[in-house]
Amino acid sequence: MNGGPSGFNNAPVTRAIVIASALFTILFGIRGRSSKLGWSYQDIFTKLQIWKLIVSVFAFTSTPELVFGIYLLYFFRVFERQIGSNKYSVFIFFSVIVSLLVEVLALKLLNDPSLKIMTSGPYALIFSSFVPFYFDIPVSARFRMLGFQFSNKTFIYLAGLQLLLSSWKRSILPGICGVLAGFLYRLNIFHIRRLKFPDFIASFFSTLSWPSMGSASPTGQGRNAVGNAPSYEGQQVEGNYSARSSSTINPPEDSIATLVSMGFERNSARQALIRAGNDVNAATNILLESQAH
Structure with a gap:
């Protein structure tokens, strides 16, 4: 099971996020600053280092996290194709904001010394995407291996579990907050699924990255028009x-x-x-x- 036709056809927002994540991770890794990625409560509310918060939305802190993260982002492009780039942009914005707010609240309440610095990367988007993946992508094949039953969705869950446990508490908390954001979006609180950005905002991503590889969709057939697609549910x-x-x-x-x-x-x-x-x-x-x- 893959995310549809190869490449980023009809998924310019996902393409831009994947490119940004790869570039930010590589850039900070080359400069030897990957260990300084991640944000803390003090960085944002005491030192006002907002740049750390912005970077943490894209850059992963290690190569294994980058590999699994990029794979999951690439796979979940199927949801952008399904609901359209405009509404997918709203989904991303909602997931990131809600996840960050819940993380801040959790850090304040838990007051755990081991959670002073959160891991970096698009955990909010990735783990909120597991909600529609669980509910809306049906199992099409099952098989047994070593006495255990698996499905065609198993590897995606295993990749997500690997990413969730990559930095232990520092990655588990963002992952849980991302799942919660995905559930809130699915519940359509504040009628969030009705919202759309002005078309130029979503289409702006198309100009940020080069044309996707793979077979192009015929014009007007099988293509999700920006801002003109139903909910993924x-x-x-x-x-x-x-x-x-x-x-x-x-x-x-x-x-x-x-x-x-x-x-x-x-x-x-x-x-x-x-x-x-x-x-x-x-x-x-x-x-x-x-x-x-």
Whole structure:
């Protein structure tokens, strides 16, 4: 199971974050300052070193964390394709802000000397993404190994566990706060999933990084328009698809691959795309609804 077609097609926000994380981590590592990454309560509220907070959103403190973190960020690009870059930008902003606020509160309440400095990296985004991954990406294959049962989602969970335990308490707390932020987004508090940034903010990411590698999606087919996609959560689809189902054009392979990567069967994905007029977002809702019944 992967995150869809190879490369960053229809995922410019994820591409920008992956590039920023890699560059910040490498830059601070080359300069021998990786040990100084991470922020503390005193850095932000006493010394007012806001730059540490900004850097901590992107830069990992070690190479193993970078490898697992980049892999998970790359995989979770499937959610940007599903809800659109605009709403995905809102999801990122909400996850980071909420996670940081909860971390600050936890540090104040716990008053644990071993938690004076938090680990650095996009933990909020990564672990908040595990919430839709758990609820909305179905298991499509199961297998047994050494007497244990695994699924096609197991490796993603193992990569997340490795990242969660990478710095013990210093990484566990940000991971838990990220998961909490993901749940709050899913619960749609303050109607957060209705919010959208002005289109130029989300599309700005497209100009920050070079064109993605991999096969490009045909224009107007299987592409998530910025700010014009439904929530990643299975939800009621307005109206019906009888008008769209008249389309006899075979769905593009990259659209089918995107749905298959979410765990749906190939034939079901193809039929849903035909019903939805090759609209990946609408086809996803059709498949999720069919599983709910």
